[in-house]
Amino acid sequence: MATLAEPITAPHRPAEVSPAHWSEGRLTDADLAHIPGDAGPPVIGNLFRMLKDPHGFHWGMFRKYGPVYKNKTIGYWHVMLIGAEANELLLFDRDKNFSSEQGWGPTLHQLFPRGLMLLDFDKHRADRRALSIAFKPEPMRHYADALDRGIAAEVAKWNGTMLFYPAIKELTLELAADSFIGVPWGPESAKINQAFVDMVQASITPVRKPLPFTQMRKGVKGREFLVDYFTQETLKRRAGEGLGQDMFSQFATATSEDGKMLPIDEVVDHMNFLMMAAHDTITSSATSLVWLLAKHPEWQEKVRQEVFAVTGGPDAKGNPRGATYDDLPKFDLLEMAFKESLRLIAPVPSIPRRALRSFEFKGVRIPAGAACGFNVHLTHHMEDYWDSPETFDPMRFTPDKVKARHKYAWVPFGGGAHMCLGLHFAYMQVKILMAQMLQRYRIEVEDGYVPEWQPWPIPKPRDGLRITLKPL
Template sequence: MASIAEPLPRNDEETPPANAYVGHPNAEDLAHIPGEAGWPVVGNTFRLLADPVGFAWRMYRTYGPVYKNRAFGGWHVALIGPEANELILMDRQKNFSSEQGWGPTLDKLFPRGLMLMDFDHHRIDRRALSIAFKPGPMRHYAGALDRGIADEVANWGGERLFYPAIKQLTLDLAAESFLGGSWGPESPRINQAFVDEVQASIAPIRKPLPFTQMKKGVDARAYLVDLFEKETLKRRAGEGLGQDMFSQFATATREDGSLLDVDQVADHMNFLMMAAHDTITSSATSLVWLLAKNPDWQERLREEIVAVTGGPDAKGTPRGLAYDDLGKLELTEMAFKEALRLIPPVPSLPRRALRSFEFGGYRIPGGTEVGFNVGLTHKLPDIWPDPERFDPMRFTREAEKARHKYAWIPFGGGAHMCLGLHFAYMQVKILLAQLLQRYRIEIAEGYEPEWQPWPIPKPKDGLKVTFKPL
């Protein structure tokens, strides 16, 4: 039996040291867990990249809710279902490392982002950054979002590719809300840098060799971090200091009153900008597509929005959605939740076990890379009847109470719950308030775009829609 480092000797109430590490298990250590090794050397890497959704369903149906898989140079154990999600996300024993789970994929691209931090280190930095998402700053962002969205979508009548349009708008909105200004002539390069970082996260070649996607991603990170470090120094010198998110981050303090290091602020900004830019773009795109496919629900949301805002003014200009009225769009929020169920922007989440644990009748050794599949859990038919059907009524308060709390997890959960989830809800609600008071969103009969499912879902053709003025 190949040796695995012993479980870390500690009391369950203690926080593991930041560098807690145990060795990787091999095939013999995981022999009792069902699954597949795949092809020699590469394992299942290319099968997984070719069809991640189909691969996960085949493994689940063949082996059940606990299975092993060899890909990207090592063994992984998947745990499927709400109970698995709760075990890993709540992590009451502080047994699952997010840093070591995401590290092999993201350490060259988003080091020191919140997602790559564990336990006390994560808690301290998260608390410092959370100031940017308090009611005061959020009210400021809401006003900026409403103005920026209104100015842009007023010109969206007719046919267009929605994904590139909303991606550029989301980047521009992020500049206003996050930086308090615009990206200026750097906007195309910044947009491409985020694209390169995200695509590098699933590149088969994991070293930044010349002409590889990983090299593009690493170079993109260097460019963005340099940009954000310079901005941090400007804000701390009082230049451009305001209510924007970056000003909040640049001046955030830890519990002892110390400022975050400049390079830490830059890394946090790089990660949060990517999350806000790409995941909101993905989720807004899926929601617009589903509303175009389901015009009855589109009309119901339009009626709700008009009832809350008062509808367009005497000149036909839509009234904006006030910050205090965000909570009144209950049907709109339910529709957004259903879109996030059908097409979660982060389809799977990895962790690494710091010591052995048991789940589903199997003992999983310490050091194992484990993960759960958000997209698969969101379509388990015993939890979600007729799972492919768009039905926002799944998210009434009564329906949510009757379901396992961890059956729906597009924002993660526990200590690593998405810090910007309320920002995402706010931006999408404001977007729909402006769109649906102006247009009827239509698609060609029988149109079904093909989606790139990984790492962040997007329609391969850009999503062809028509905005028909009301």
Template sequence: MATLAPHQPAEFAPTHWTEGNPTDADLAHIPGERGWPIVGNTFKMLADPHAMARRMVETYGPVYKNHAFGGWNIALIGADANELVLFDRQKLFSSEQGWGPILDQLFPRGLMLMDFDHHRADRRALSIAFKPEPMRHYSGALNRGIARQVEAWGAGPMRFYPSIKELTLDLAADSFIGIDWGPEADKINTAFIDMVQASVAPVRKPLPFTQMKRGVDGRKFLVDYFTAETHRRRAEGGGQDMFSQFATAEYEDGSLMPVDEVVDHMNFLMMAAHDTITSSATSLVWLLAKHPEWQEKLRQEVEAVTGGADANGKPRDLAYEDLGKFELTEMAFKEALRHIPPVPSMPRRALREFEYGGYHIPAGSHVGINIHYVHHDEAHWDDPYAFDPLRFTPDKVKARHKYAWVPFGGGAHMCLGLHFAYMQVKILMAQLLPRYRIELTDGDPDWQAWPIPKPKDGLKIELRRL
């Protein structure tokens, strides 16, 4: 996917994201194209971003400029570019100034919008929520919630994407916030949905009746809710859910994280976990429905690890200690993430000038890497559009460029919740595959490529009771 320019048209963009941008003359030596007057290549990118990326690389090479969404973006394509930007040895790139224009009205001060020492301090404090004991608690909640809902789906036709989206929101209420499903959880879920949709709304001001206004209102509701809850949980000693862990998070000096920062981190991580897991679980189910031989291999692995059905004929829970035994399931999930990475591209902003690929990149440039393109690059993947989980055997992983597969990012900004994502998807497979055979009903869906991939028809499948 060609990387989207992170800033919006001038009438909607905060000025501090556009100050110091390189001029046309500064970028004249970098190949690329402006596109149509005013709109540039915006509509071409929205129509088929993956095809456009391929055309741009074939025409201009792995470093090119593209004018879209109100400004120039420099795409850096390849595994080496992924390593340069994500590992960022020289601290050249700002994640805050890359993502900020898209997310700062709705998800300010999330981990992805922090740089360097501030990011390191907050990440270390928040990592307490992903230690073994909290993770064990989450696994119990996930087993209960997923088993209940997967059984309720029943045999028959369904649209998987909206169903798993609803389930992940409900799981978030339980595992993340520690509240029962009900009216309160419904209000929280609605606010999150409004915020996520507003993050990619074309109008960036909260004008009446716009999606951005609904998103800003949703944020206000959640800020009020999480602020009151943070104070309450600190007074009462917290709990094992993720929010309680965040509420009592401490810095290295023993001081508590400020309440407003706890609230912002909770808002951001709820959004990031919900939408990315929804997308990646959907891509895995799609690929298993397309490849019944692999679906059966995973089903056999589930039954071998969990011991099959219990005395009541229901699939057994996946124990926390057994997560590592789902080796084929993990490889299949990694292959699904390669096919359809939930974050197809990542923006950054250059804090200083640098050289890459034979080009001088000026300070202030908006740059981005293209994860989807590299995940399908024949330089790293044989027959890249085929589904082959065995690409992820240890020997093949060791032989491949470390940054040829980066669905969770890399370096200091590697996804903090990646082990939670693996756990949730493995538990989903443990509850789904012993109950049903998954079949496609309308063939392959068209996928909306950006901002987070999803099947346009919701992924129509048939669940057949085993």
């Protein structure tokens, strides 16, 4: 279905592009003339159509042009490959043909340089191996205890009608202080939260230079603040101050294959990126699950009964028993409901790459140097893989149905070498959160209430998701 051809050899299409020169080797209209698609209006291309309704835009392109199409934004072409086979081709990447660094670079290099997602091949493998120490069973057990303490204390304060998204966002940041940093945030917590907000929003701003008063300027300033903060913290950990089981201590003292500790600036960049991923994507994922369980009370009750069975339910005084690290694999229904929420509202709706050599997909030749990518959201909603794809049905994720489906039809955490390093942490936090919430409250929404979601770059309800928590 997909075959490789020649490497990039033309002078204007080098096989490696420096992060400082993302526009180097961009393809021309003539290079991609044989691929169907839409250039949009002059100069801006389809940028504003995409920003206004990214899912609707790509559904329209897919239906009009098929599983391979091109799209132009701000003078540059992007080739989209749609479907589970496309996901497998770009994620599994058996022949190391697709660069994640050069795919994400134009969007993220000013904000999250050298984050794990922006590394390729040997460098990515080496850094991933060094950082994986933070996700081994012993530290994960420590995180689970810290998460349960923090979640229990905060959830106990919740009651009545509330906006869930800002509440869980604040809680997730506080949990990161304990599990990730090992110390409570000080007065800088509001600045840290705002820095991440500004950086994520800057990733999709049309103005790509940090000019005064622009969103990109806010994002770059947010990065500068976090670099200073995490640099100082790294120096403290390496001096033995506050060294513990937290994730940051693991990163700060991680060693590469030659036994040397990672350079401080690399530790800082990895921490920045992983904090963003944990801060924003877990917030988004937890919010979508809470919304869907509120919308489907029959499933909420099924999951609640499972939580009671696994934890033993509240004690004699009515206090919920927390979920332990050893409990986590027992939450089968909760995990299926979470997976279904990730299918319906993927935390990363699309993923870019850049082709280092030309290849064919579905009979279409994509030339070397092409910016290409796949759309997670579309695949997750295609009738080719999912019956009644807009329906919430966690039973799609029973073992037999998972086995019968294309392995790359469900990819909220990516796949292949770039599978999300923190996916088990995400599962853990959401399971512990729901174990606490469902033992205390019935989660409800008003009849007919449907929040409007900001679909991109990381989905969130524009109104904050108004829910009502009723004590059991």
